[in-house]
Amino acid sequence: MNVKFIRDPFLIVSIILLALIVLPVVVGAFTLPHINPYSEAGYYAAAPYAVPSWATIFYGNLPPDIKIPSSYDLISAKSPEAISYWNLRNETINGDTITVVWNSTFGPTGESFTKTLATFGNTGPGSIEIIIQGSQPINLTLYHTFTYNYKLPSTYNFFNLQASIYYISYGANFNFNGYLINPKNQTFWMFTSGNFPPTNPVLVTYFHYFGPKGWNYILSSSSSASFTPWITTANLTGTQLTSASDILLHRAFNTTGNYTVEYVIEYIPSSSNSKLIVYLSDLYFEFLGSRYGLLGTDENGASVFSEYVMGGEFDLILATIVGLAILGIGAMLGLLAGYYGGGTDTALVAVTDFVLLIPGLAMLIILMTIFQQIFISANKALLISVVIVILSWPPTARIIRGQTMAIRSMPFIEAARALGMSNTQILWKHVIRHVVPILIAQLIFDIPAVIGIESALDFLGVGILTTPTWGNMLGFSTHAVLYAPYYAWWWILPPGFALFFLGISLFYLGEFIERQYGLLTGGTH
Amino acid sequence: MGFLSYAMRRAVERFILLLGLMIFLWFFVEALPQLFGINPAEWYIPFGMLGKSQEFYQSIIRSLTIEFGFNKPLYVQFIKYIYNLLTFNLGYDWMQHEPVVEEIMRALPYTVVLTVPPLIFQTILAILLGSYSALNRGKWIDHLISNYLIIQYNIPGFFIAAIFWVLFAVALKTAPLSAVAVIKWNNIGSILSAYWLPWIIQTLIFGFPNRGILMRNTMEDILDSDFIKYERLAGLREQLIRNHAIRNSLIPIITRTAIDLAFILGGIYILEYIFGIPGMGLLGVTAALQLNIPLLVGSFYVLTLYALVILYINDLIYPLIDPRIKLR
Amino acid sequence: MSLNIENLNVRYTLNKSIVVKAVNNVSFTLEKGDSLGIIGETGSGKSTLASAILRALPTNGYVESGKITFDGIDILHMDPDKFRKEIRWKRISIIPQYSMNSFNPIKKVGDQLVTIIMEHTDNMTVHDAFEHVMKLFEELNLPPETFKKYPDELSGGQKQRAVIASALLLDPDMVIADEPTTALDVINQARVVALIKNRIIDKGKSLIYITHDIAVIAGIAKKVMTLYAGEIMELGEVHKIFKDPLHPYTIGLLNSVPDIRLGKVKKLSYIPGDPPDLTQTIKGCPFYPRCPIAKDICKEQKPQLRMVDGRFVACHFADKEVIKNV
Helix, strand or coil: CCCCCHHHHHHHHHHHHHHHHHHHHHHHHHHHCCCCCCCHHHCCCCCCCCECCHHHHHHHHCCCCECCCCCCHCCCCCCCHHHCCCCCEEEEEECCEEEEEEECCCCCCCCCCCCCCCCCCCCCCCCCEEEHHHHHEEEEEEEEEEEHHHHHHCCCCEEEEEEEEEEEEECCEEEEEEEECCCCCCCEEEEEEECCCCCHHHCCCCECCCCCCCEEEEEHHHHHHHHCCCCCCCCCCCCCCCCCCHHHHHHHHCCCEEEEEEEEEEEEEECCEEEEEEEEEEEEEEEEECCCCCEEEECCCCCHHHHHHHHHHHHHHHHHHHHHHHHHHHCCCCHHHHHHHHHHHHHHHHHHHHHHHHHHHHHHHHHHHHHHHHCCCCCCHHHHHHHHHHHHHHHHHHHHHHHHHHHHHEEEEEEHHHHCCCEEEEEHHHHHHHHHHHHHHHHHHHHHHHHHHHHHHHHHHHCCCCCHHHHHHCCCCCCCCCCCHHHHHHHHHHHHHHHHHHHHHHHHHHHHHHCCCCCCCCCCC | HHHHHHHHHHHHHHHHHHHHHHHHHHHHHHHHHHCCCCCCCHHHCCCCCCCCCCHHHHHHHHHHHHHHHHCCCCCHHHHHHHHHHHHHCCCCECCCCEHHHHHHHHHHHHHHHHHHHHHHHHHHHHHHHHHHHHCCCHHHHHHHHHHHHHEEEHCCCCCHHHHHHHHHHHHHHCCCCCCCCCCCCCCCHHHHHHHHHHHHHHHHCHHHHHHHHHHHHHHHHCCCCHHHHHHHHHHCCCHHHHHHHHHHHHHHHHHHHHHHHHHHHHHHHHHHHHHHCCHHHHHHHHHHHHCHHHHHHHHHHHHHHHHHHHHHHHHHHHHCCCCHHHCC | EEEEEEEEEEEEEECCCCEEEEEEEEEEEEECCCEEEEEEECCCCCCHHHHCCCCCCCEEEEEEEEEEEEEEHHHHHHHHHHHHHHCCCCCEECCCHHHHHCCCCCCHHHHHHHHHHHHCCCCCCCCCCCCCHHHHHCCCCCHHHHHCCCCCHCCCHHHHHHHHHHHCCCCCCEHHHHECCCCCCHHHHHHHHHHHHHHCCCCEEHHHECCCCCCHHHHHHHHHEEEEEEEEEEEEEHHHHCCCCCCCCHHHHHHCCCCCCCCCCCCCCCCCCCCCCCCCCCCCCHHHHCCCCCCCCHHHHCCCCEEECCEEECCCCCHHHHHHHH
């Protein structure tokens, strides 16, 4: 494409746009943890389809993520403040002595569970050590209160209650229960566990048995409400059972006010010298909110900004490498064909004509599929790169050929030849120097083109699927739009605009370079 | 007389292109896997698709090997392959249990309806917009149109298509979520209701900006050319001069149809996928996702053949614009 | 018919602020049957003058001041459409510099000529126009097949003759030939010049012939004008000026032409230096920096065009003895 008038304001706007697209990617790539948002480890940064934090100006006071406690040190009991946070103290009740200390050396090990951004499982020293000694059954309550002053949750929110526990029992049984209590004083029993089954036969189903000598991890979520003891008290009808999660969420969060998270240790001694030592860590409650970060979350609650950063990083690196490869091959063949003409030239023209005539996307899809069959174990990104290079070098070569031909016929080349310089010398000394600006411009034109092609493949599901790319983001978000709230615009728009702005800004930049050097070819871009 | 020999010459040229395509396909689909020790017959029938025993599978592989001659020297295979393509023997789809060519023939009309009207619309629109812009060159309207076209050129087509689908099909519900269920060939209304949005996108996005800008720049050059100045000197009416300039500017537009058609045909993969039109593009994507190679290759071949037919019709129209061509 | 130009000033705007003074204070009169040769270096304003007469200046060019009257009609302020229909080609036609590219490459030559006729006449049928073109072709020695040919199928000489045919289509009173022989070989140049002489001068039409080729002027024009930096340096009868030029610039131009016909060895010379920058205002004589006889007065005071020895000259020393020594 050839445009004859571009004013400098366009250049300035281009550079600003480019910075707007690329800077977040660069900054994010260095600051964000590299957790793949398409793997479970990247899920549930917030509830699915959380809007961007700043979008609350449109949608009102949506709940953010609520984390109890909110700091890593407190959750994983890395600091002694954990004790006061959960309102614990040394005391004597009914003659039993309760000793609470912060143990800085003993902490969770060897737990296994599926980790997401909303589940917390710490490994390493740090725990709350509680020693109960005596002959009387007592309940020890750990609690923390928080305020919920937001809009009531939607269907996508949920909350988790979790803990890691280790115990040593000397003739004592115990239950370890978790509750959420709302401002209307309604209690929601989230889990029950311990070292002996409950007497209530119904509760047995929901009971987590803790073995001695080993850390136990427990996670209870409103999103799996049917596996909480709450279900036994909820009086749900048959049809309601299928939406138990929703009912739990909305019954629990049915008003604003102060909520309490409670962990209760029920001490049941069997003799007068019974003693129970319990180590607790990872005591954690999280309410997954409806607003998150710069760009909200996707259908898995993964951070869209993370996807944008990782996708952009991948796309930009891939496009630069592929662009350089296209340029390398294109420049070599273009120079040879343009300078020497003859058979190379005829072949180049024929190949370019052929490549330009066949729908590129169709050819890409077919080559991708076939290469995947032949090179089964090859990296998919590498395959895509190779296929794009195979199909994209001819037009670039053709443009460089045109430029070379124009330079070849210029008087100073004649002069150099008359002075007895050899063809190779002329090529190296004169032609290449004059071709460099168009090479740079071509690279700048090729980068968005490569990203566009790669994104189209991903969009159609034929490309890379397991890591984020801008094309994947667009593809997945388009699929999700049908049922997502507000059409998930924060998910679908950023990659689209990134591709769009990148294309425009690099186009104007390339044009600017071409114009600066007064290139001789009109170009067939 | 001149026209006939021109038409013949062009037919031969297009056939050479078709030959190139077939060589390309043969190389990647049959020669390359054999170089890597894979029997392409395995691609004609995906393993496990029959739900039968290993022996049964092997026996089918054997019969396919013989049918397509994979046990013969490469040149025999090549001739056989070309012959198969030319006679539309595109293999059997073991996933859908029908000949590939039947699936393709069922899909082709959807793609024709998706591509031909937009091709015509966008040609007309590009001519109008490009020439209007060139006639007003340097004015704000020219800057507006030109920069619109550049910006438009750089918007990823699938992004626009997706946004339009979300807007009109999901949010406003003025277009069907999926066209498959709507289109009935004997009901023009159903065709219009399913196609109006893809048509607009196809017209305005895929290939259109290239043509608009090409038209504008060519027209600009032509308006500066000596013969236009001469016509003006000779006192021809401005309207007549413009018409001449437009007609001369059409030459590159028509000769470049091939490249722009490739854009449109690339667009069908996106549009059919998004709008659920069961044409060649959706067939191709589905085949690729299922690794259904006979269907993939067959649909690609027929699609390109279709492109060549359009190009040939374009070749036949070309002398209307540039009558000199018949003489060369 | 008569063409009368008074104090014509033509300007081009390059950027918003830069103005090129292409034609400055040019005045002359051309009567019926007159033939005027205009000579001068490239950029001296010859073609601009022609374009101004035909109101065909490029979009960045404009007439700043001055008057052009044709048969007493002020053609600069005439209704453009009326000018197009009634003056262009009907009264004044042009053989342009770019004759080789004058025709639309995708239309038949004959059809293009017929179109020009039809555009200017109301009562002629296409068939009449066709007959007319064929007759003209015959007169200009163009084969009848030319009518059905595309421009690229014609040879250079044929194309040039077709352009002349075009200029004569509507039997105009005046023809402007703007370097009509530039792109031609010597034989064709001679033929074209002969044609112009036969078909234009000998038929009593007026002619303005713009060229670098002084010898041609000597052959066909009655009057000659030398232009320098958009100003008239010398204007008068050809035989007078060529025999006895009175402006140092004219002398310089004439000395730079080899004359093989005289059979005697003449010392060839050229004019040193470059034409002045037309974006600047020139205070004195524009030729001053290159003039061999320049004095201080030339730098300070612009010489007026005045009558000396039966022709107009713009030189302070035209009537002085010093001019003989140039």
